[in-house]
Amino acid sequence: MCLAAGVATAGGVGADVIVGDLTGPAHWGVVDGISSYSIGTTSCNVGTEELDWIAASNRHPVIGQNIYRIMDGRIEQIGQSYLKHGYFALQGTLCGSCIRSSSGGAALGVGCSDPYGTGDNGNQNRLGPKSDVDPSTGFFNWPHSQINQGGDAIFKRLQVPLAKLDFAAQEAGDVVYVGEAIYVAADDATAGNDANNASYRAMRLLPNGEDFGWNGSTQRTKPAIMAWADHGLGLNQPDPNVDIQEFDLPDDGVVFVGSNVIDNGDGTFTYYYAIENLTSDRGVGGLRIPLTSGASATSFFFNDIAYHSGEPYDDIDWTSEIDGGEVVFRSPETFAEDPNTNALRWGSLYTFGFTSTDAPIQVQAAVEYFKPLVGADAEYAADVWAPQGVAICSAADLAEPFFELDIADVVEFLRAFGAGDPAADLAAPVGEYDIADVVEFLRLFGAGCP
DSSP states (O other), X not given: OXXXXXXXXXXXXXXXXXXXXXXEEEEEEEETXXXXXXXXXXXXXXXXXXXXXXXXXXXXXXEEEEEEEEETTEEEEEEEOOEEEOOOOOOBOTTSOOBOOTTGGGEEOBTOEEEEOHHHHTOGGGEEOGGGOBTTTTBOOSSOTTTTOOOSTTTTSEEEEGGGOOHHHHHTTSEEEEEEEEEEOHHHHXXXXXXXXXXXXXXXXXXXXXXXXXXXXXXXXXXXXXXXXXXTTSTTOOOTTOEEEEEEOTTSXXXXXXXXXXXXXXSOEEEEEEEEESSOSSOEXXXXXXXXXXXXXXXXXXXXXXXXXXXXXXXXXXXXXEETTEEEEEOSSOTTTOXXXXXXXXXXXXXXXXXXXXXXXXXXXXXXXXXXXXTSOSEEEEEEEEEOOSOOSSTTOOSSSTTOOSHHHHHHHHHHHHHTOGGGOOSSSTTOOSHHHHHHHHHHHHHOOO
């Protein structure tokens, strides 16, 4: 269900901040082909306890702003801002009844809302870098590392290359623009309520090709990746092929993984994958998509988002290749080699893709963490679309004659299992060959071909 501004939203136990409305937006100017914006935000505490909002401390929310475009069957992030640091909470009623905080502006009461306009969210003195914040806990040092620093019209603000904006394409129905805001707060994270911290709103590029308005209402608690499904075939035209999963990661934050497949009508298919890292501090350093036997993959696609205004991260593109029966996208270096390499960090979305001559099948891809954690998994599995090579009836149909499960499939599974072949990697954890894979093979084998 899509929740619009003004509709009450159920929350979690403890402090629970959401984005109740996106307002504005404001256009600040253009420098060297980069256009800058800010998006106004009204937050709501939909939890059962007050939300800290203490100025000049590390006990207040931080607010990120992003812009995306949906085109050609994929979603891409095209702009991001620094983080606005909260400083005073008004006690409004946008999201329903409000129990005002007795501490005044130092906390947001239960059910209450607080508006920040585009001027506040574009105030360079109050904007701090994302790199200062652990999104999984909401912790940051105070004062932040770039406090009270100003600059030109685009410094720290939501930056979008003008080359990414196309009014004519929008009017032709070929592109949809989307604005998003996200709040991160320590008490919200402690309560385990960080999965609903982002909301999106469809945008409308104005005829001058620089200014934006809105197209529709705010979609509460839905991160921008959800707009891919909601507007994948055009504004307010859902794409039923887009499949999105949410991952609430142990001892970390929340990540969304989506995929789509487009039949190009010429015997080829284009596969797209998007990962939105909402609040994971460990981030993402790789994506591996298994190819079934004989499947092809060419014309690799990758889109990331540029950091700016003094953030320490580099912008070198990820590598892409076929390796060991998988399409592999990976950050240029590991965390051990360079902690500031181009990883998929929080509050951002990366897009991946390739073309194949093979029709789709659902498989389990491996999403690799960027930051290691002692004793924790190095990756997790996500269900995605991928090319199907030789036509088979199930993942247990490993050998000829296909569409018939027999001893040849058992022999091939045992060979693949012993060789560490991805064809035998049928169950989580992806990349490990253990009894879970054997059990899954036996289950599939016993089910037979439909």
